[in-house]
Amino acid sequence: MRSTMQDVPLSIATIVRYGTTAHGDREVVTCTADGVRRATYAEVGRRSAQLAHALRDLGIEGDQRVATFMWNNQEHLEAYLAVPSMGAVLHTLNVRLFPDQLAYIADHAQDKVVLVDGSVLPLLAKILPKLDSIEHIVVNGPADLAVLEGAAAQVHSWEELIAGRPEEFDWVDLDERDAAAMCYTSGTTGNPKGVVYSHRSIYLHSMQVCMGDGFSLTAADRVLAVVPMFHAMAWGLPYAALMVGSTLLMPDRFLTPEPLAAFIAAERPTLAGAVPTVWTGLLAQLQAHPSDVSTLRQVVIGGSACPPALMEGFDALGIRVIHAWGMTEISPLGSVGHVPPGVTGDEEWRYRLSQGRLVASVQARLVGPDGSVLPHDGVAVGEVEVRGPWVTASYYRDQDPDRFDDGWLRTGDVGSITPDSFLNLTDRAKDVIKSGGEWISSMELENALMSHPAVAEASVVGVPDERWGERPLATVVVKEGHTVGIEELREHLSGQVASWQLPERWAFIDEVPKTSVGKFDKKVLRQRYAEGTLDVRTTAPIR
Numbered sequence: 001m002r003s004t005m006q007d008v009p010l011s012i013a014t015i016v017r018y019g020t021t022a023h024g025d026r027e028v029v030t031c032t033a034d035g036v037r038r039a040t041y042a043e044v045g046r047r048s049a050q051l052a053h054a055l056r057d058l059g060i061e062g063d064q065r066v067a068t069f070m071w072n073n074q075e076h077l078e079a080y081l082a083v084p085s086m087g088a089v090l091h092t093l094n095v096r097l098f099p100d101q102l103a104y105i106a107d108h109a110q111d112k113v114v115l116v117d118g119s120v121l122p123l124l125a126k127i128l129p130k131l132d133s134i135e136h137i138v139v140n141g142p143a144d145l146a147v148l149e150g151a152a153a154q155v156h157s158w159e160e161l162i163a164g165r166p167e168e169f170d171w172v173d174l175d176e177r178d179a180a181a182m183c184y185t186s187g188t189t190g191n192p193k194g195v196v197y198s199h200r201s202i203y204l205h206s207m208q209v210c211m212g213d214g215f216s217l218t219a220a221d222r223v224l225a226v227v228p229m230f231h232a233m234a235w236g237l238p239y240a241a242l243m244v245g246s247t248l249l250m251p252d253r254f255l256t257p258e259p260l261a262a263f264i265a266a267e268r269p270t271l272a273g274a275v276p277t278v279w280t281g282l283l284a285q286l287q288a289h290p291s292d293v294s295t296l297r298q299v300v301i302g303g304s305a306c307p308p309a310l311m312e313g314f315d316a317l318g319i320r321v322i323h324a325w326g327m328t329e330i331s332p333l334g335s336v337g338h339v340p341p342g343v344t345g346d347e348e349w350r351y352r353l354s355q356g357r358l359v360a361s362v363q364a365r366l367v368g369p370d371g372s373v374l375p376h377d378g379v380a381v382g383e384v385e386v387r388g389p390w391v392t393a394s395y396y397r398d399q400d401p402d403r404f405d406d407g408w409l410r411t412g413d414v415g416s417i418t419p420d421s422f423l424n425l426t427d428r429a430k431d432v433i434k435s436g437g438e439w440i441s442s443m444e445l446e447n448a449l450m451s452h453p454a455v456a457e458a459s460v461v462g463v464p465d466e467r468w469g470e471r472p473l474a475t476v477v478v479k480e481g482h483t484v485g486i487e488e489l490r491e492h493l494s495g496q497v498a499s500w501q502l503p504e505r506w507a508f509i510d511e512v513p514k515t516s517v518g519k520f521d522k523k524v525l526r527q528r529y530a531e532g533t534l535d536v537r538t539t540a541p542i543r
Ligand code: AMP
Pocket: 185, 186, 187, 232, 301, 302, 303, 304, 305, 306, 323, 324, 325, 326, 327, 328, 329, 332, 355, 411, 412, 413, 425, 428, 517
């Protein structure tokens, strides 16, 4: 029997039409060098329509790619609404990538127009000679246009380009499976790979973000999107906010702890999302210079494992941390760490420190090294594979087909799953340290090290060892004003991990190198070790 339900496509245009009218009085607030800028969703809707008209006039048709090279701000939101809703494909470029990677990505995606913040125009200008496909550059805000001298592409001012254009656009209702947006993975090995989201996947994912067991967004929320709109679509927060009428607070390029704390005190967010390194910096700032953060009901931490010390630090300030796991390939939401009702004490901590419960639409299986599917018993450890309506089925132009296994995406993450669907990751497959045939979790060692009061950050990588194959090298950043030695740190670890897992190679460093999205860059650490540029001290080898 066929259902009698209407077959109405799930589209971003629907979110735009609804969000900019039903929630037309809600606001997007953007941080600037001298205060904030405010606009209502109704205004953003009108400006998005003008942008769409302008892009049509520049020749954007069908599924052509419109790239953004922008921080989180009002105009980036307008691009998020306009580009997919006019039928084109929004491609968010990561402003922190190396020039060669950016050039590779823009060429691979064949971007035709790039919308760029004036503040990052010099970065774009550097790679422009390599971007053959770009025909138009649209510049947002004040900029030094001299850096574009000699550019083959035509240059336009955002405001001049949209001025006087109609404030309504006949948003296109496409097939819901058509491409809406794309984002390249921030992986540290090989070339970045493209993930192409559909209108349907974004729509369904936005609903999940709003759900109670997602980030539980409502019109009463003021959402601080610290996670960049070029990193996994800012975790879906922009579209979700439009869907339910949450206010969006956009920090633009002001992402260091001091301005962030001031933005929080002034704009009173109820919810915020970012990777652990951002929160580590903010926590230190708030501890040193307390300011009013009492409105924050929930801070979502994801993108890397949340160190327990970070969660405890925010708890002490009365802010609830929710741990979430995801990937660019999963739109990105996979699991969220809401504790089941009635759970308290140590058990509550176990739940909170896990990567969270897999959401209803993301199915997962664990696969052992021999390819066997392992039970979800909280004990068996294997690679996590996932599938679902917002999980990519391939990479753009079929890069890396080996990452797909019979309809499942190989996440490259290793861990266990409990019978009640909580995910506990132990490592990235490539970061697991294989010592004498046994696995050592770099994540576990890092969390244990970062629970020492003198440790600001710690990253552990496997390095070659003649006898054991591989052994852990601990790199440690000591907090300002503190001192700590190797023996004390080994002592601190010995209560938490087995003695054969204790690192005997140590390096004290000023800062852990970070990737373009703020994660620990272990590739750089391994490289520094191989080149001999780390000041490595050793303790007695294990027997
Ligand atoms: P990206 O696509 O850049 O967001 O990176 C996705 C990867 O980040 C995942 O495959 C994980 O390895 C890692 N990741 C994301 N969230 C977490 C988390 N909560 N705990 C540990 N690793 C995480």
